[in-house]
Structure formats: C-alpha cells, structure tokens
Amino acid sequence: MTPAVSIRGAQKRFGAVHALRGVDLDIEQGEFFALLGPNGAGKTTLISLLAGLTRPDGGSLQVLGHDVVKDYRQARRMLGVVPQELVFDPFFTAREMLQIQSGYFGLRHNDAWIDELLQRLHLSDKANANMRALSGGMKRRVLVAQALVHKPPVIVLDEPTAGVDVELRQVLWAFIRELNSQGHTILLTTHYLEEAESLCKRVAMLKQGQIVALDTTDNLLARFHAKRLHVTLEGESLPQALRALVLSQDKNKFVLNLSDYFALEPVTQELRKAGANVLEMELVQPDLEEVFVTIMRDQ
Amino acid sequence: MTPAQTAKQQTVFPVNSEQKPVSGFYTLLYKEMLRFWKVSFQTVFAPLLTTLLYLLIFSHVMTGKVEMFPGVPYANFLIPGLMMMAMLQNAFANTSSSLTQSKITGNIVFVLLPPLSHWEIFAAYVAAAIVRGLAVGFGIWLITMWFYPTPMQHPFWILAFALCGTAFAGALGVIAGIWADKFDQMAAFQNFIITPLTFLAGVFYSIHSLPAFWQKLSHLNPFFYMIDGFRYGFFGHSDVTPWASLAFVAVSALALSFLAVELLRRGYKLRH
Numbered sequence: 001m002t003p004a005v006s007i008r009g010a011q012k013r014f015g016a017v018h019a020l021r022g023v024d025l026d027i028e029q030g031e032f033f034a035l036l037g038p039n040g041a042g043k044t045t046l047i048s049l050l051a052g053l054t055r056p057d058g059g060s061l062q063v064l065g066h067d068v069v070k071d072y073r074q075a076r077r078m079l080g081v082v083p084q085e086l087v088f089d090p091f092f093t094a095r096e097m098l099q100i101q102s103g104y105f106g107l108r109h110n111d112a113w114i115d116e117l118l119q120r121l122h123l124s125d126k127a128n129a130n131m132r133a134l135s136g137g138m139k140r141r142v143l144v145a146q147a148l149v150h151k152p153p154v155i156v157l158d159e160p161t162a163g164v165d166v167e168l169r170q171v172l173w174a175f176i177r178e179l180n181s182q183g184h185t186i187l188l189t190t191h192y193l194e195e196a197e198s199l200c201k202r203v204a205m206l207k208q209g210q211i212v213a214l215d216t217t218d219n220l221l222a223r224f225h226a227k228r229l230h231v232t233l234e235g236e237s238l239p240q241a242l243r244a245l246v247l248s249q250d251k252n253k254f255v256l257n258l259s260d261y262f263a264l265e266p267v268t269q270e271l272r273k274a275g276a277n278v279l280e281m282e283l284v285q286p287d288l289e290e291v292f293v294t295i296m297r298d299q
Numbered sequence: 300m301t302p303a304q305t306a307k308q309q310t311v312f313p314v315n316s317e318q319k320p321v322s323g324f325y326t327l328l329y330k331e332m333l334r335f336w337k338v339s340f341q342t343v344f345a346p347l348l349t350t351l352l353y354l355l356i357f358s359h360v361m362t363g364k365v366e367m368f369p370g371v372p373y374a375n376f377l378i379p380g381l382m383m384m385a386m387l388q389n390a391f392a393n394t395s396s397s398l399t400q401s402k403i404t405g406n407i408v409f410v411l412l413p414p415l416s417h418w419e420i421f422a423a424y425v426a427a428a429i430v431r432g433l434a435v436g437f438g439i440w441l442i443t444m445w446f447y448p449t450p451m452q453h454p455f456w457i458l459a460f461a462l463c464g465t466a467f468a469g470a471l472g473v474i475a476g477i478w479a480d481k482f483d484q485m486a487a488f489q490n491f492i493i494t495p496l497t498f499l500a501g502v503f504y505s506i507h508s509l510p511a512f513w514q515k516l517s518h519l520n521p522f523f524y525m526i527d528g529f530r531y532g533f534f535g536h537s538d539v540t541p542w543a544s545l546a547f548v549a550v551s552a553l554a555l556s557f558l559a560v561e562l563l564r565r566g567y568k569l570r571h
Contacts, residue, residue: 053408076412077320087406087408088404088406091334092330103330104413105323
C-alpha cells in the first residue's frame with residue numbers, strides 16, 4: 001500500500017542553520033503518528049516541507065504517492081494542516097473562513113460538512129461571529145476545522161492543543177480519534193508527551209534535524225526496563241546499601257532506580273534490615289516523557 | 300474482516316470522490332472582493348470623496364484660466380485623469396495591502412496550503428483589484444455627472460485603458476505585496492513610486508503644456524499613457540495616439556504580470 005507520507009533524505013538549511021539533515025520517514029495509511037522533539041529540532045520545518053510552505057534543499061517528500069513539489073496540487077489536496085501559529089483573517093466570520101477554505105480546495109457546496117465541523121468542534125453558536133471576537137481556544141478550533149474542511153486523508157496537527165483548555169482537548173481528541181478510526185492518517189507534533197503516548201501508535205523523535213528514534217510507542221517504552229521506586233520514609237536517612245540507587249531526594253522522599261521488578265526484593269530487604277519505617281512506596285513505569293528525555297540526553 | 304478494516308472501507312475520504320473539485324480561483328477572487336467590500340467606506344467611498352475634493356478645488360481655481368483641449372472645460376478635462384488616478388491607486392492598494400497584511404498576520408498560509416497554482420493566485424488577486432478600480436472609477440464618473448457631465452466619445456478605449464491600467468496597477472501591487480515585509484515598506488512604495496508617477500502623468504495637465512525635457516521624461520512614465528489614452532476615450536483628443544498608448548500599457552502590464560507570476564512560482568518571500 002502507498003504510504004500516507006513518504007520522506008526520503010529531506011534536507012533544509014536556513015542560512016547557517018541546518019534545520020533538517022537528511023530525514024527518512026514513512027507513515028502508513030491509517031496510522032496515528034507522533035513527531036516529537038525539542039524546540040528547534042526541525043518538526044515544524046518538516047511539516048512545512050510536506051505542506052509546501054517551505055521548499056526542500058534536497059530529498060523528496062510524497063503524500064499518498066504525490067510529490068509535494070512536482071505534483072503539488074494533488075499532494076495538497078490530500079493534506080490538511082493545522083498550523084502551529086494562531087492565525088486568522090480578521091475580515092471574516094468563522095463560517096466564512098470555512099466556506100472560503102473549502103472553496104480554495106474547489107469544494108463550493110460543502111455546507112453540510114461545514115455545519116458538522118462547527119457542531120463537532122462546539123463552534124455552532126459562534127459560526128457567524130467575526131474571528132476577532134473569538135477567544136484563543138475558539139480560534140484554534142476554527143483552524144482545526146479549516147484543516148478538515150476538505151476531508152483530507154492525511155491530517156497534520158502541529159501542536160494543536162498548545163495553550164488550550166482541557167475541554168477543547170477532550171473534544172478535539174475525541175473527534176480526531178474518530179477520524180483516525182475512519183481511516184484518516186494523523187501526524188501529530190506536540191510537547192504534551194502524555195497526549196502522544198495515549199494517542200499515537202508510533203513515534204519518531206527528532207533532534208537537530210535528524211531522526212534519533214523511530215519505533216512503536218510500546219517498543220519505545222519497553223526499551224526502558226528501568227523502573228522508578230518512590231519511597232517515603234519516616235526519617236531522612238536511607239540505608240547505605242541503597243544510596244547508589246538514588247535518583248533524587250526531597251527530604252524523606254526518595255526516588256530509586258531499579259533495573260527490573262526483581263530489584264525490588266533486595267531494596268525491601270535492606271529497608272527491613274535497617275529497621276526503616278516505610279510510610280509510602282510506589283513502583284512507577286517509565287512514561288514516554290522519561291523515554292524522550294533519556295533519548296534526547298543520550299543522543 | 301476486523302472492525303478497523305470495516306471502518307476503513309466505510310471511510311468518507313477523500314472528499315474529491317463526492318464532488319468534482321473546481322478551481323479555487325473563483326473562491327480566492329470572491330474572498331478578495333468580499334475583503335474590500337466589507338470595508339467599502341475605506342476602500343471605495345473614501346477614494347470617491349478624495350477625488351471629488353480634488354475636482355472641486357482644482358476646477359474652482361483653474362476653470363476659465365487654462366484650456367488643455369480645444370473646447371473642453373478644465374473641469375471636464377480633469378475628470379478622466381482623476382478617475383484613472385483613483386483607479387490605479389486603488390487597484391494597486393487592493394493587491395498590495397491584502398498580500399502584505401496576510402504575510403504580516405500569517406494568514407497567507409490559508410492561500411498557500413490549498414492546491415492553488417501561482418497563475419490562479421495571481422489572476423484572482425489582480426481580477427479583484429480590477430473590480431475595485433473599476434468600482435471607484437465608475438463611482439467617480441457617476442457622481443461627477445451631476446456637476447460636470449462628461450460624455451464618452453469612445454467607450455471601447457475607455458474600457459480598454461481602464462482594464463489594462465488597473466491590471467497593470469494590480470500586478471504591480473502583487474509584486475510590492477510579495478516584496479514588502481512591513482507596512483512602512485508598502486507605504487514607501489505607495490508614497491514614493493505610485494503617487495508621484497500618477498501625479499506626474501498628466502492628471503492635471505496636458506504634457507504639451509510642459510517644457511520639452513519634461514515632455515520627454517513623461518513619455519517614460521507608463522501612467523502617462525494610461526491617463527492619456529483613457530482621456531482620448533472621453534474627448535477624442537490625446538497627446539499620443541491611443542493605439543501606441545494601449546500597446547505600451549498592455550506590454551507593460553504583461554511584463555509586470557509575468558514578473559509577478561514568476562515570483563509566485565518561485566515562492567519568493569512566501570514559501571521559504
């Protein structure tokens with residue numbers, strides 16, 4: 001099957017800055033995929049190349065088999081992009097924005113879908129309000145609706161929940177999950193790693209314009225066998241034998257690094273031997289954030 | 300078949316299969332016209348008022364003192380020049396301000412993301428500029444009919460110069476809008492290039508009344524040919540033959556159009 005997104009050796013320079021250093025990436029149709037990385041890693045540049053907002057200096061990018069430079073019309077027809085910046089046109093209402101965006105894609109009789117988008121994104125009562133009158137969260141919702149107005153098979157969300165409230169996130173993710181279940185491919189960039197962990201089946205991590213990790217979310221989490229043991233003692237002294245395991249300490253609260261589940265037993269033995277009074281103990285699995293921090297630190 | 304496969308089979312995308320997409324040009328043209336019409340006090344009615352003030356003041360001061368064309372009162376001589384000046388300035392302002400504003404606010408992405416070709420983008424912006432220019436010009440002519448009726452002797456020439464002139468100014472506005480990164484750069488383009496060239500193009504005088512050097516210099520100004528040819532359409536008099544003027548204006552408009560389309564094709568200052 002043709003990949004939803006296929007990127008080969010994508011290169012981009014901005015003056016002295018080498019923003020992308022030969023990125024290779026395939027995203028299959030129907031995937032919910034996360035593109036993660038610290039600020040300046042090249043995530044938005046990669047999305048801009050895909051959307052045709054930026055021209056590649058090298059390599060090729062395709063959307064459902066259509067080259068974004070040579071066959072840009074078809075490639076853009078297949079793509080819906082929610083830009084990171086909160087942009088809007090102050091001359092128009094929310095509904096006009098959607099009708100206009102739909103028309104740009106050549107769809108001039110799209111009112112039923114526009115009404116559904118407005119309703120699904122809780123914008124119906126603001127449909128005829130000027131964009132200037134909408135709150136930041138509402139403007140963000142209109143941006144999402146604009147990206148979906150032509151029902152693109154591939155949807156790119158560049159930090160869609162940055163600075164928006166919990167309610168919108170829930171509304172948005174429920175809708176995006178539904179679109180994904182209908183077969184739409186989702187490419188998400190976000191700094192909220194718990195969102196990426198819960199939504200995305202596969203993850204790529206970018207650092208300084210290169211992919212440093214690319215795997216399923218489960219595999220990435222499984223790569224890190226280490227567990228975190230959170231222990232709260234009555235006093236502030238930990239048995240000498242356990243000091244080497246301490247990752248952090250806040251008064252009488254310790255975080256210990258365990259290689260696996262079996263490493264728990266010697267810890268409890270040492271605590272018992274030392275007569276320590278354990279007030280609280282919790283074994284924590286590593287999350288994507290921890291994996292992300294480790295990979296970024298080690299690469 | 301798994302539930303996921305079933306869901307994929309029922310999928311509604313791509314929407315292209317539901318209705319055959321048409322060119323996005325029509326929507327961009329509509330949007331550009333709607334944009335200026337929503338602020339028509341500023342974009343249409345304000346230029347009407349400014350032009351009428353020019354007319355009232357200059358006609359009051361000059362009528363009876365000079366005669367540019369035999370048998371044509373100065374106020375009537377002035378009207379086509381003022382019409383063309385307003386049309387050019389407004390056609391230029393429409394494309395340049397729309398593009399600059401979109402670039403600065405970032406909403407230019409709404410035009411850059413869809414499958415619009417550079418030709419479609421150019422044609423839509425310039426067509427909207429032509430519409431605004433013609434609306435302003437027609438409005439001036441209609442209002443001045445009450446004070447100084449100015450019949451049209453050759454409507455074809457009037458229409459030809461109105462279309463070519465506003466297309467020229469609209470294309471120039473596209474180039475300026477792409478080039479300008481800030482509003483003050485745009486204002487500089489308007490104040491130091493467009494306004495002087497229109498004022499010195501024979502709006503208020505016939506170039507035959509100028510010294511020889513300034514006459515020659517005027518012939519380098521494309522706006523002169525637009526105003527001179529446009530005025531021919533009203534009075535049947537001109538400083539240069541209308542065919543020569545039309546050729547000059549049309550070639551200039553085409554040259555600017557190709558330059559503007561090339562800038563759009565390359566994504567100059569738009570697609571980095």
